Amino acid sequence: MGRLDRIYGFFDDRLDLTESQSFLGKAFPAEDSFLLGEVALFCFLILVLTGMFLGFFFEPSTTEVEYEGSVAEYQGEDLPEAFVSVLNITYDVPFGMLLRRMHHWAAHLFVASMALHMLRVFFNGAYRNPRELNWLVGTGLAGTSMFAAYTGYALPFDEFASTAVGIGYNVALSVPIIGETLGQLVFGGSFPSSATIPRLFFLHVLVLPLVIAGLLALHMGILIRQKHTEAERDGDVPGREPVDRDDGSVVVGLPAVPNQVAVSAVVFFLTLAVLSLLAGFLPVHNIAEYGPNNPASTPSLVMPDWFLMWGYGFLKLVPSWLSFDLLGIHVSSEFVGGLLLPGLVFAVVAAWPFIDYSEEQVHFAESPLKRPWQTAVGIAGVTFIMVASIAGMDVIVADLVGASTAAIRPYLLGALLTVPVVAGLITYVTLREPDADPPTEGEETAADGRGESGGRTDGDASDDGGTDD
Amino acid sequence: MQGKTIVILLVLLAVLLPTWYVASQGEPPSEEIQIDQSVNEISPLEGFLDTPNKLSPSQVGVIVWIALFALVGTLAFFHRFMNRAARPDAGVDATVRGTSEATDGGAAEGASGPSSDSRSDGGVVSLPWIETEDRWLVEYHAASDAKEGLIAMGGLTVLTIAFAALFTGEYLTLARTQYFGVYAFGMFMSLTGLTVSYYAWFMPHMEVAERRGH
Numbered sequence: 001m002g003r004l005d006r007i008y009g010f011f012d013d014r015l016d017l018t019e020s021q022s023f024l025g026k027a028f029p030a031e032d033s034f035l036l037g038e039v040a041l042f043c044f045l046i047l048v049l050t051g052m053f054l055g056f057f058f059e060p061s062t063t064e065v066e067y068e069g070s071v072a073e074y075q076g077e078d079l080p081e082a083f084v085s086v087l088n089i090t091y092d093v094p095f096g097m098l099l100r101r102m103h104h105w106a107a108h109l110f111v112a113s114m115a116l117h118m119l120r121v122f123f124n125g126a127y128r129n130p131r132e133l134n135w136l137v138g139t140g141l142a143g144t145s146m147f148a149a150y151t152g153y154a155l156p157f158d159e160f161a162s163t164a165v166g167i168g169y170n171v172a173l174s175v176p177i178i179g180e181t182l183g184q185l186v187f188g189g190s191f192p193s194s195a196t197i198p199r200l201f202f203l204h205v206l207v208l209p210l211v212i213a214g215l216l217a218l219h220m221g222i223l224i225r226q227k228h229t230e231a232e233r234d235g236d237v238p239g240r241e242p243v244d245r246d247d248g249s250v251v252v253g254l255p256a257v258p259n260q261v262a263v264s265a266v267v268f269f270l271t272l273a274v275l276s277l278l279a280g281f282l283p284v285h286n287i288a289e290y291g292p293n294n295p296a297s298t299p300s301l302v303m304p305d306w307f308l309m310w311g312y313g314f315l316k317l318v319p320s321w322l323s324f325d326l327l328g329i330h331v332s333s334e335f336v337g338g339l340l341l342p343g344l345v346f347a348v349v350a351a352w353p354f355i356d357y358s359e360e361q362v363h364f365a366e367s368p369l370k371r372p373w374q375t376a377v378g379i380a381g382v383t384f385i386m387v388a389s390i391a392g393m394d395v396i397v398a399d400l401v402g403a404s405t406a407a408i409r410p411y412l413l414g415a416l417l418t419v420p421v422v423a424g425l426i427t428y429v430t431l432r433e434p435d436a437d438p439p440t441e442g443e444e445t446a447a448d449g450r451g452e453s454g455g456r457t458d459g460d461a462s463d464d465g466g467t468d469d
Numbered sequence: 470m471q472g473k474t475i476v477i478l479l480v481l482l483a484v485l486l487p488t489w490y491v492a493s494q495g496e497p498p499s500e501e502i503q504i505d506q507s508v509n510e511i512s513p514l515e516g517f518l519d520t521p522n523k524l525s526p527s528q529v530g531v532i533v534w535i536a537l538f539a540l541v542g543t544l545a546f547f548h549r550f551m552n553r554a555a556r557p558d559a560g561v562d563a564t565v566r567g568t569s570e571a572t573d574g575g576a577a578e579g580a581s582g583p584s585s586d587s588r589s590d591g592g593v594v595s596l597p598w599i600e601t602e603d604r605w606l607v608e609y610h611a612a613s614d615a616k617e618g619l620i621a622m623g624g625l626t627v628l629t630i631a632f633a634a635l636f637t638g639e640y641l642t643l644a645r646t647q648y649f650g651v652y653a654f655g656m657f658m659s660l661t662g663l664t665v666s667y668y669a670w671f672m673p674h675m676e677v678a679e680r681r682g683h
Contacts, residue, residue, distance in 0.1 A: 024598040027679040030552060032545035039540065070509035071502055090513070091504060094644040097513040098653070101646070108533040109540075116537060227681045239607035243678050252607060252678045255599055259675055262668040266547055266661055273657035274540045280650010281520050282532060288502045289523040301496050306530025309492075363681065369473050379477065383484045390487065393527055396494045423480045430476045 027253035028260040029230045031365075036117040038267045043110035044212065046275060050103040051205065057093060059085040060201035062157060062194050062293075071288055082197050083292045086156040090288070101279035107149050108284070109275065111307045114142055122352070122378050124365035126229045132353035134222045139350045141215045146307055148208035151200045153285070153305060157192070161285070162293035164304050165200075166191055171315070171338035176329045192293060227251045229365045248363035303393060311342040313391030316405075317413050345385075372431035380424030387416045489534075492527035499523060516647035547665050554669035556610050599675065603683035608676035618670025625662040632656035 001009070012018055028034075061081040067074045069084070069092050079087075089096040118138060121127055127135040154165040169191035173179045186203070188195025230251055237243040243250045254260045278284075290299065304312050318337030323330070348355075356374055368375040390397060391412040398405045501522060504514055524532070599606055632655035639648050 021598040022601045022604070025596075025601065025604050025677060025679070027604070027677050030548070030676075032541070032548050035544055035548065036541065039537075039544075068508070070505045072505045073503060075505060075508075091502075092509050092511070094511055094640050095649065097646040098649045105533065105536075108529060109537060112533050112537045116541075227679065237607050237678060239678060240605040241678070243607070249682065250678050250680055252676060255596075255675055255677045257598070258596075258672055259668070262664055262672060263548065263551065265664045266551070266668075267544060269657045269661040269664065270540060270544055270547070273654050273661065274536055276650050276653035276657060278532070278536055278650075280647050280654065281516075281518065282524060283520075283522060284524060284529055286523050289499055301525055303526050305526045306492065306533075309527065309530070368477075375477070379480060382481065386484045386488045390491055393491050396491050396527070400491065400494065419484060423484065426480050427477055430473050 023224075024255070024257040026224065026256040026260075027227070027251050028256060028263075029228050029251065029253035030263075031231050033120050034228065035263070035267050036113055036120055038264055039113040039271055040110055040117055041216065042268045042271045043106045043113060043275075044216065046106045046272065047103060047110060048209065050099045050106065051209075053095075053099050054089060054103060055205060057085055057089045057096070058082070058155065058201075060155065060198045062192065062197055073288070079292045080157045082155060082157040083287065086158075086287055098276075098279050101282070101284055102275050104284040105275050105278040105282075107152065108305070108307075109271070111142075111145055111149060114138075114145060115307070118142065118349075119378070119382070123368040123371075123375060124229070125356070125362065125371055125374065126365050127353045128356065128358040128362045129353075130226060130361050131229070134219060134226070135353050136350055137215055137219045137222065139346065141212065141219065143346055144208060144211050144215065148204060148212060149305060150308065151204040151208060154200050155197060155204060156285070156287045157197055157293050158285075158287040158290040159292065159294050159297070160290040160299050160302075161287075162192055163299055163302050165196075167302075167304070167312075167315075171334055174332045174334035174338060176331055176335065192295075228253065229363055231365050232367075246364070248361065251363070301395060303395075306389070309392035310345075310385045310388035311338065311392075313388035313394075313412075313416075314338070314341040315392075316394055317388075317391050317409065317416060369431060372428050375431060376424040376428035379427040380420040383423040384416070384420040387412070387419050391416060489531050492531045495521075495525040495528045496523060511644040513644055513646045515643055515645045518647060520647075547661065551665055551668045552674065555612075555672070555674035599677060604677050604679040606675060607678045608674070610674040612671045612673050615670050618666055621666040621670075622663060625659050625666060629656055629659040629663060632659060 008017070059081040063081050064078040065081050065084055067077050067079050067084050067087065069075070069088050071087055071091050074087065086100070089100055091097065121135070121138070150165075150168065154161050165187075169183060169187050172182045172186060175182055183189065183191070186199060187193070188199045228251055230248075230253070233245045233252065236245050237252055243252065254263065283289075303309065315334065315337040318333045318341070320333050322333040322336050325331070368378070391409075394405045394408060394412060397412070398408050401408065498521065502514060504512065506512070632652050636649065636652040636656060639645060639652060
């Protein structure tokens, strides 16, 4: 017996590896768009690794210290320690600027890839029975990730970030009844207090990554148990046990080892390559340009990160007269725009699988072109978020059209209410009309296997199964 | 179908393009950060290309979405290349048909016989986790082991080593961020190419069917 065999035998005796080996053959349908989830997963891994590097050098403190680093502009000045430590990471630690930028770009790519992944699942109808639970977990992941990014945004305590975080603090205070407590708990009291950065640091490096990691593990666990959705098959699949074209009780794809592992390696390397290029050439959150937090001034262009821009748009568009009292409790317009409306959007997203509910299990991803009203709602939702984002950038819009923000606000509000409806209606009318082109052979066959819900269903509805990738 | 897709894409672009146009408007460029070289020997800002020194959060949003679409496009290209190049004999029926076949995880030589048959190179494919009670092989293509694969892998190995050496060398000298970015990009793209080449030319292409309920 060779040395390797003896080592394998040692672990096999204790962990029963041979018995669990069959897991290595798990089938992954070979669809390009199904890899988006892996991009998000690898971004999270890169975030953890680069975050560990940054954590070695970062000081979560607002105590003033004299700056002695290499940035000429700030030499000899008393600056917050957090700001100084990020300056040092950026300009005085080898690899520091690259890895800090990589951390930032990975955070943005993480949120973007997750959003695109969710859109893919939405438009393919891959959230339907039995995948509702995993859609809920995914929605929780999206929300938590945005909050994790927000807490990290604040840490360097530069002028721009502290202004943006200050807006978040005011929104937290606006929560009826528990606003003050929430402000104390998350921000450590009146922002910016000396407790703010340590609290956000604790949330950013421990609590939220653990929550994200836990949700990711749950997401993957459900996926492994239920298995992937599958795109339309070209035809019946022959083999030891022939599989019908529309048989959802079986999933067909590449085995995890060796094929899918190699595909995943390609996703990992490509994600790293893109992040390297972005980090090498494009500064993101360049704190030396913004300068340290200055309570006496306001930056010329105040806006949050792009993925929070739609919520900022609500905050800007909700008129101040919308404040009201309900049973003696004051509900401010900041609460309505900053939390209530974004919360409603998240609630609708979370509830969607139960709105577009399928009684039968559905294991095949369906073309968005075959789902008129669901696709119309999706397009309306996407355009709604985009118009709200434009409203969040109203300062830029006002500058472009040469008017004041107050003058353009009614138009933006009108656009927010009408553009999504028009976009949704155009989509619905377009998809509802019968196709002018003669159906292809594949389409004809696909229609045969379609269930009541519009998608092909599991051969045996009593089977347990499926989630999206 | 194509007409409908175009209409929906036009609807999306009618909103997306104005959003991106507004978001791409940033703040005016400011002065470069001056580094005091007497304090530190590394020069992270020494680059070979003029780039913006500040990006607004909205500009970051546009850039990251373009980067994501580029990443997905590149990924789709490589993914398809891997699967296409892994099936060199499109005309050959590579379906694994019988129960007795492929019990060790793969048929040899285009699946014309049981997978436990000897391959032309004398080896036998054996992946015991592929074939179980609830999972079975439905397609198997032996690796082509083509000469171009060997050439590609050799060239990409040299490239990977060269970029890794440059990356390390940069650390030992000026630690310039743009150079780090280019070297890291080259290194990871070479590793991507290596993996793609190995998959396409030296790894058998397999597909399995698996019962969901197990």
